[in-house]
Amino acid sequence: MNQEQLTSYPKEKINILFLENISDKAVQYFKSNGYTSVTKLNGALSEEELIKAVKDVHLLGIRSKTQITAKVLESAKKLQAIGCFCIGVNQVDLKTATHLGVTVFNAPYSNTRSVAELVIGLAIMLIRRIPDKNKAAHEGIWKKEAKGSYEMRGKTLGLVGYGNIGSQVSVIAESLGMKVMFYDTETKLPLGNAIAAKSLEELVASADIVSLHVPETAQTKNLIDKEVLTHFKKGGILINYARGEVVDLDALAECLKSGSLSGAAIDVFPWEPEKNGDKFTSPLQGLSNVILTPHIGGSTEEAQENIGEDVSAKLYQFLEKGITNGSHSVPAIGLPPVDGAHRILHIHNNVPGVLSAINTELAKHHINILGQYLKTNEEIGYVVLDVDKKLSAQAAELLRNIKETIKVRMLY
Incomplete structure (x- = not known):
């Protein structure tokens, strides 16, 4: 599958915000892959400032100073993923992120x-x-x-x-x-x-x-x-x-x-x-x-570049392919693209019967599933579906109406 044709959405409409002077490697990573709406700020933002800043953001990159509270997450209606460009994730309200289906990554080894x-x-x-x-x-x-x-x-x-x-x-x-x-x-x-x-x-x-x-x-x-x-x-x-x-x-x-x-x-x-x-x-x-010393244990040029590349790659793989390996909120799934199919991501509350409802609804409308994988944690389930291209838009709409659905996204 042609990498340039993977995404079904216009890349220039995906808003990416990096805070706390994250390495330029992260900015370069996304721009080199066709994402043009990338903003980088040097400092952290307060909760009030964040609520305003993340309103239309799809990907957010932070380090250890920025506190991602429940209020911030609930105001970020378009937010798909957060990249913590550091070794920890304790600055993010993971419970709320999980409940809202926001994927959270970090770089536990890079520094x-x-x-x-x-x-x-x-x-x-x-x-x-x-x-x-x-x-x-x-x-x-x-x-x-x-x-x-x-x-x-x-x-x-x-x-x-x-x-x-x-x-x-x-x-x-x-x-x-x-x-x-x-x-x-x-x-x-x-x-x-x-x-x-x-x-x-x-x-x-x-x-x-x-x-x-x-x-x-x-x-x-x-x-x-x-x-x-x-x-x-x-x-x-x-x-x-x-x-x-x-x-x-x-x-x-x-x-x-x-x-x-x-x-x-x-x-x-x-x-x-x-x-x-x-x-x-x-x-x-x-x-x-x-x-x-002022919290500089991992502050070397090499470490920041490694972190920039590591977290950017995780965010990119999720955005383009739905891969969640290394996530602290959404269950980890890593599947390669399937030729001749469109990929849909479905995040739902982890209750019995959701996968059965998905399969029943798609079968009722004669939508062929070419590939499917489900993984759950205590709170949510994450399904990756590869479906017939001709019927993918209809499939996505049907999935949005499944009971217990948190978030649906069609990748390509």
């Missing part, structure tokens, strides 16, 4: 290397007490000493969370001669010589450096609190380049002031400024041997 490299670099800086010495040198003080500075080789790195980033940090750390322990709520196959700890307390008590790699959930909020910090190895180091709510920063500040911990690197915070230049405050400011 893995960037974060992993930086975590190792920070560990080296902290274990050598570089922040102290850097500050002294800037103040005109010569502080050449070995006291409190150590090599990474032979030290134990404790990883809380052993997913995409944690496991890659593990591999790099071992190449430096470190011992690696990890703790994860799910059973994970260790890479190299990494050892699984039985509990979080066991891990932090054994590790010279603890690095966090967990999502933001109700279970991980204040995971590292005052009580857990008492179990840390004396003089230990904490690195959090995961999520802002995971660490109790006031309790961490007390440990750093008392000397029970010797250093920390924090990139994510419970509250973060909306834009560059805004005032930022933290209880960790001004403390010795603490590195604070």
Whole structure:
């Protein structure tokens, strides 16, 4: 099938909005594929601004600052999909997106290397007490000493969370001669010589450096609190380049002031400024041997380009072929185009009898189904149908009238 002839809709009428200075790779991706109505804005938008901006938008691209609330989703009547150009999707109301049949994608792997490299670099800086010495040198003080500075080789790195980033940090750390322990709520196959700890307390008590790699959930909020910090190895180091709510920063500040911990690197915070230049405050400011960065763990040119290409490809595949692999809301289906057919997408509430109703209605009108696939999650069902070209318009109209239908779209 000719790729140029896939879509039955005019591409210039598909409105695409990218926020938060998403990589130009994303803009180029769609424009090179014939989509001309692509708008890119540098900053995030407030809820009120978003409600106005997404009124006629079909595809929306965001990063971590933009909050997609239920109000925003309910006002976006034409919205087909959201691309989160980052590793998480917690900034999107997934329950509402699912209920409305809006497909949500992200890029869970694209900045893995960037974060992993930086975590190792920070560990080296902290274990050598570089922040102290850097500050002294800037103040005109010569502080050449070995006291409190150590090599990474032979030290134990404790990883809380052993997913995409944690496991890659593990591999790099071992190449430096470190011992690696990890703790994860799910059973994970260790890479190299990494050892699984039985509990979080066991891990932090054994590790010279603890690095966090967990999502933001109700279970991980204040995971590292005052009580857990008492179990840390004396003089230990904490690195959090995961999520802002995971660490109790006031309790961490007390440990750093008392000397029970010797250093920390924090990139994510419970509250973060909306834009560059805004005032930022933290209880960790001004403390010795603490590195604070403005949520830039995955902010490299390579990572942003990879994310731009990855999420754009997912959005494009959904828009052109109905493929939902990697979706967090609509069930994942990936089917190649079928020659001699038109493809229709049907999203419906997941109740018994919908597929039977679809087949019955089409059969009643003598519409031949050339291909069909159904997949469901707890809330919705997603059907991809390839039907006879001559009858596809009639089929789409019939499907819109099926009870429990949320959304119907004819691709080509």
